[in-house]
Amino acid sequence: NVLACVRRGVNVLQLNLHQGLAAFQDQSFDVVLQIDTLQHLRNAEVMLRETARVGRIGIIAFPNFAHWPNRLSVARGRMPVTRRMPYQWYDTPNIRVGTFKDFEALARKNGLQILDAFGLQDGRVVRWLPNARASTAVFKLQRA
Numbered sequence: 001n002v003l004a005c006v007r008r009g010v011n012v013l014q015l016n017l018h019q020g021l022a023a024f025q026d027q028s029f030d031v032v033l034q035i036d037t038l039q040h041l042r043n044a045e046v047m048l049r050e051t052a053r054v055g056r057i058g059i060i061a062f063p064n065f066a067h068w069p070n071r072l073s074v075a076r077g078r079m080p081v082t083r084r085m086p087y088q089w090y091d092t093p094n095i096r097v098g099t100f101k102d103f104e105a106l107a108r109k110n111g112l113q114i115l116d117a118f119g120l121q122d123g124r125v126v127r128w129l130p131n132a133r134a135s136t137a138v139f140k141l142q143r144a
Contacts, residue, residue, distance in 0.1 A: 017047055024054040035061045039094040045110065052112050052143045064119060064130070064137040066099035071132070084135040100131040107141055116140040 015021070017037060032055030038044045039062050051058040063084050064070075073080035079089035087093065098106075100119060107114050119126035119134020126134040 017041060018043070021047075021050040021054050026053055027056050029055045031055055031057045031059060033059045035059070036063070038062050039096055039098065042095065044096065045106065048106065048112070049110050052110075052141060056142065057115070058112075058141045059138070060103070060141065061120075061136055061138045062098060062103070063094070064100050064134055065097035066101065066131045067121075067135045068132050069135075082135065098137075100134070100137040103137055103139060107139065111144050112141045113144040114139055114141050 018041075020043075032051045034047070034051055038048065038060065041047055048058075048060070051060070065080075065085075067082075067084070069082055070080040070085070081088060085092070085094070100117070104114065104117070117130070117137070117139045119130030120136040120138060121134045130137065
């Protein structure tokens with residue numbers, strides 16, 4: 001899993017997240033992006049706090065398991081297989097699933113302030129009922 005950090009300008013660093021971010025001081029970066037990473041990490045909560053520590057702003061995006069087609073699939077007794085989550089339950093690289101609402105609670109638990117939150121569906125921003133209507137959850141946050 002890779003974390004991309006952008007310093008003032010266009011420099012980008014890619015790191016193995018399982019090795020941590022201890023090499024960076026607090027607020028070393030203007031923006032830290034975690035796009036489709038949290039669901040793959042064993043240390044997701046630690047990495048979320050580290051993202052907020054080393055970046056002035058953190059942008060987190062992940063598949064929203066509460067999207068209505070996923071709910072329907074589970075109600076029918078099957079794990080969802082969608083364009084956003086194209087794997088069968090037994091061969092997925094995801095080690096966890098989360099929802100828009102789950103992340104709001106996780107951010108609060110870890111003392112993070114959500115500056116903006118919305119869903120994405122087919123390239124469109126979803127602000128009304130994103131937990132049910134969007135396949136991707138996106139959060140902009142900082143330390144409180």
